[in-house]
Amino acid sequence: MINVLEIKVGSKLQLREGIVAEVVENMEDGMWLQVKYLEVPKNPGEIGAIELCHAQDIVKVSGAAEGV
Amino acid sequence: MPQNEFDKLVDIDKGFVSREIFVDSDVYKEELSKVFTRAWLMVGHESLIPNPGDFFTSRMGEESVILCRDKKGEIHVFLNSCRHRGMKVCRYESGNTSLFTCPYHSWTYTTDGKLQGVPLYKTLYDGVLDREANSLVSVAKLHNYKGSIWATWDKDAPDFLTYLGDAKIHLDQALDCRDGREGGSEVIGVHKWVFPANWKFAAENFLGDTYHNPSHRSVDLIGIGPSAAAGKKGRRDDELEKAQHVWISFPQGHGVHSALQPEANEYIESFMDNPILEEYFRHCFEERKKRLGENAKLLPFVGTIFPNTSYHGRQPRGLCAWHPHSPTSTEGWRFFLVDKDAPTEAKDYLRRYYMRYSGPAGMTEQDDMENWLYATAASTGTIARRYPFNYQQSMGAYTTDHQLGGQVSLQITEQIARGFYNRWASYMRNAGWDELLGASAQNRQAAE
Ligand code: FES
Ligand SMILES: [Fe+2]
Numbered sequence: 476m477i478n479v480l481e482i483k484v485g486s487k488l489q490l491r492e493g494i495v496a497e498v499v500e501n502m503e504d505g506m507w508l509q510v511k512y513l514e515v516p517k518n519p520g521e522i523g524a525i526e527l528c529h530a531q532d533i534v535k536v537s538g539a540a541e542g543v
Numbered sequence: 544m545p546q547n548e549f550d551k552l553v554d555i556d557k558g559f560v561s562r563e564i565f566v567d568s569d570v571y572k573e574e575l576s577k578v579f580t581r582a583w584l585m586v587g588h589e590s591l592i593p594n595p596g597d598f599f600t601s602r603m604g605e606e607s608v609i610l611c612r613d614k615k616g617e618i619h620v621f622l623n624s625c626r627h628r629g630m631k632v633c634r635y636e637s638g639n640t641s642l643f644t645c646p647y648h649s650w651t652y653t654t655d656g657k658l659q660g661v662p663l664y665k666t667l668y669d670g671v672l673d674r675e676a677n678s679l680v681s682v683a684k685l686h687n688y689k690g691s692i693w694a695t696w697d698k699d700a701p702d703f704l705t706y707l708g709d710a711k712i713h714l715d716q717a718l719d720c721r722d723g724r725e726g727g728s729e730v731i732g733v734h735k736w737v738f739p740a741n742w743k744f745a746a747e748n749f750l751g752d753t754y755h756n757p758s759h760r761s762v763d764l765i766g767i768g769p770s771a772a773a774g775k776k777g778r779r780d781d782e783l784e785k786a787q788h789v790w791i792s793f794p795q796g797h798g799v800h801s802a803l804q805p806e807a808n809e810y811i812e813s814f815m816d817n818p819i820l821e822e823y824f825r826h827c828f829e830e831r832k833k834r835l836g837e838n839a840k841l842l843p844f845v846g847t848i849f850p851n852t853s854y855h856g857r858q859p860r861g862l863c864a865w866h867p868h869s870p871t872s873t874e875g876w877r878f879f880l881v882d883k884d885a886p887t888e889a890k891d892y893l894r895r896y897y898m899r900y901s902g903p904a905g906m907t908e909q910d911d912m913e914n915w916l917y918a919t920a921a922s923t924g925t926i927a928r929r930y931p932f933n934y935q936q937s938m939g940a941y942t943t944d945h946q947l948g949g950q951v952s953l954q955i956t957e958q959i960a961r962g963f964y965n966r967w968a969s970y971m972r973n974a975g976w977d978e979l980l981g982a983s984a985q986n987r988q989a990a991e
Contacts, residue, residue, distance in 0.1 A: 490665075491663070491665060491666050492665040492666060492669075494665065502641060502642060504642070504644060506644060506649060506651075507642065507644070507651060507660055517665075517669075526659075526660075527642075527651060527659050527660030528660075529649060529651075529660060529661075529662035529663070529664075530662075531662045531663055532662065532663060532664075532665070532666075
């Protein structure tokens with residue numbers, strides 16, 4: 476299980492539905508991260524969108540934040 | 544219940560009100576849907592949520608609502624119920640948050656009520672769930688009146704000041720600074736407790752039921768007021784001892800007991816137990832006189848803004864909400880008020896005095912509650928219900944051409960209670976807003 480409390484701002488995430496996103500804020504409730512969509516295979520129009528991302532939506536943390 | 548049933552239950556002309564409206568569960572259910580979904584209700588005070596993200600869970604009728612300040616500083620009131628399966632989104636009494644996450648399936652709302660986070664949204668809901676349309680349910684109208692926050696579920700309700708009508712200047716006496724500046728109050732504490740009485744007993748008590756004064760005799764003899772230790776017994780200082788008391792029924796159902804100081808309008812010694820307070824309040828009194836001139840003569844006692852918000856205007860000073868729980872149970876909330884910029888010593892003193900007087904352990908409040916709850920209990924029986932309450936006091940003893948507006952009485956009167964229940968019956972008949980604001984029957988017919 477991924478502990479979202481430990482995920483730092485700037486980390487890259489692999490999400491469900493093939494979405495790749497970058498963490499912009501950790502809501503620090505153990506559940507939610509604010510992320511920016513970098514890749515949205517099913518709807519590229521959503522690239523750049525800021526969304527809340529739930530712990531269950533995270534497939535894996537693909538890259539740690541640099542210098543954090 | 545048929546529409547005209549309510550006129551039978553409330554016979555204003557003869558001065559009788561059926562006990563059923565204080566104990567019957569069908570009447571109570573109708574009240575929740577006809578009164579509490581339409582009237583303007585007081586939900587809190589801005590000083591309870593000073594910073595972005597601050598929230599205070601309140602009530603409107605039986606329902607829980609969230610009073611909160613969003614990230615941009617704007618104030619909102621939302622139904623405290625998730626749009627998914629209705630779970631209570633916020634289970635704390637107050638706090639600060641950036642998100643309201645539902646404990647059940649974690650739907651998550653921002654402080655402006657928007658549904659922002661839905662777990663597995665892309666997998667389970669994409670293209671179907673309209674998040675915008677599933678925001679927290681917001682009240683139809685909201686008004687910040689001198690720091691007190693009011694709301695209504697009725698989009699057709701008049702604006703708050705129209706609703707308040709001529710009762711405004713009386714409520715102002717509780718909300719304005721002691722030295723006459725507008726607004727500037729702060730809540731220094733909230734007491735919440737449940738008592739076994741119908742909510743209308745409390746609302747009616749504060750309309751200006753001065754007749755029950757003898758029930759506080761024991762407190763007066765002990766002396767709990769701010770000059771008691773200095774030898775002036777009583778539950779408060781008699782700052783209105785030279786004033787002309789007025790009891791006013793307003794057409795919207797509100798009622799107040801206020802007082803007009805005589806021409807000279809001199810300071811009456813008060814807060815004699817504490818020289819710092821005595822000096823402070825004397826200063827405030829003189830400043831207020833300079834600032835308001837003639838208008839400074841009006842001083843407050845108590846009042847109720849229809850249906851369930853009451854206030855104490857001076858000693859003590861605060862707002863009350865009488866939240867219905869059941870026909871025979873009410874949750875009382877006391878919001879204790881002080882001037883935000885009052886000296887700390889004054890605030891501390893007042894907090895203690897207010898608690899001595901009001902709230903679940905307040906000596907005066909206990910006297911009142913004992914009456915409300917025994918009256919409720921003794922009115923639930925089959926035989927008891929056959930006999931209406933008597934409201935014949937000071938029938939017709941009022942004038943309608945007083946400068947203060949409404950029906951003004953110069954003697955203790957149940958005219959205010961008659962006005963309150965008359966308006967209550969209008970709500971229960973689903974009357975239009977013209978009648979709810981007090982348009983006379985003839986005007987109504989002419990308009991129809
Ligand atoms: S009830 Fe709130 S998320 Fe299901
Ligand atoms: Fe009382």
